[in-house]
Amino acid sequence: MSxxxxxxxxxxxxxxxxxxxxxEGEDPGGYPSPGLELRLIRSLARLDKRDVLEVGCGDGxxxxxxxxxxxxxxxxxxxxEQIQRATMRARALQLEHVRFxxxxxxxxxxxxxxxxxxxxxL
Amino acid sequence: xxxxxxxxxxxxxxxxxVVDIQPDLxxxxxxxxxxxxxxxxxxxxxxxxxxDILAAHLARDRVLADGRFRLVARGGAIFRARHNVAxxxxxxxxxxxxxxxxxxxxxxxxARRSAGASSTIEVEKRFDYAVLxxx
Numbered sequence: 001m002s003x004x005x006x007x008x009x010x011x012x013x014x015x016x017x018x019x020x021x022x023x024e025g026e027d028p029g030g031y032p033s034p035g036l037e038l039r040l041i042r043s044l045a046r047l048d049k050r051d052v053l054e055v056g057c058g059d060g061x062x063x064x065x066x067x068x069x070x071x072x073x074x075x076x077x078x079x080x081e082q083i084q085r086a087t088m089r090a091r092a093l094q095l096e097h098v099r100f101x102x103x104x105x106x107x108x109x110x111x112x113x114x115x116x117x118x119x120x121x122l
Numbered sequence: 123x124x125x126x127x128x129x130x131x132x133x134x135x136x137x138x139x140v141v142d143i144q145p146d147l148x149x150x151x152x153x154x155x156x157x158x159x160x161x162x163x164x165x166x167x168x169x170x171x172x173x174d175i176l177a178a179h180l181a182r183d184r185v186l187a188d189g190r191f192r193l194v195a196r197g198g199a200i201f202r203a204r205h206n207v208a209x210x211x212x213x214x215x216x217x218x219x220x221x222x223x224x225x226x227x228x229x230x231x232x233a234r235r236s237a238g239a240s241s242t243i244e245v246e247k248r249f250d251y252a253v254l255x256x257x
Binding site for chain 2: 031032033036037040041044045051053055104105106107108110111112113114115116117118119120121
């Protein structure tokens, strides 16, 4: 895979890729700017109309970027407060196919998935 | 982490995939102050190996070696996280394996004073990604 160019990211001479168009703005939490991470993931895996399991979703920072395209999303995080916040936001956005669950990858909820995302989920 | 990958594997459909994004194991975060298009390098943070990240990378290798997954893609990427002073301090506090080189804070203060109030603190980070397909 090293050397492949993918949407929004460009290769560096060390065989790595770098965001092609960095966006202005502050990113508290130290994550990539909104959109950059998703472009990378979508260049690696199809999320549209797929059943997605996301591990370590936090407050849904990444989840809400792709949720509207997925067939279903189950997003896990051990932090109950963040899951509550994400659930309220999903309700407000009427994303009925998205479920935020307090939990970890060691015990994922029942269901079958096409894609599992482990993003900064140590 | 091997347990986590194995538990998730059981929930994946045939030919289902895992996209795993984790911090690069050995990178040293580079800190700069940016004002408009001008960027002033302040210094590189010393980052000790994080045992959790090491475990995550080893787990990836283990499930591939065991034949539980097949490697579809692997690579790395760089991005810059942008901070104000408060969020930068939170980042330092959250990353207990980071330590600042001698003179770093004085250089940071001087760079911010020179760049002006609208400047941001940028931390260049690296991460690794891998795409694993269920066998």
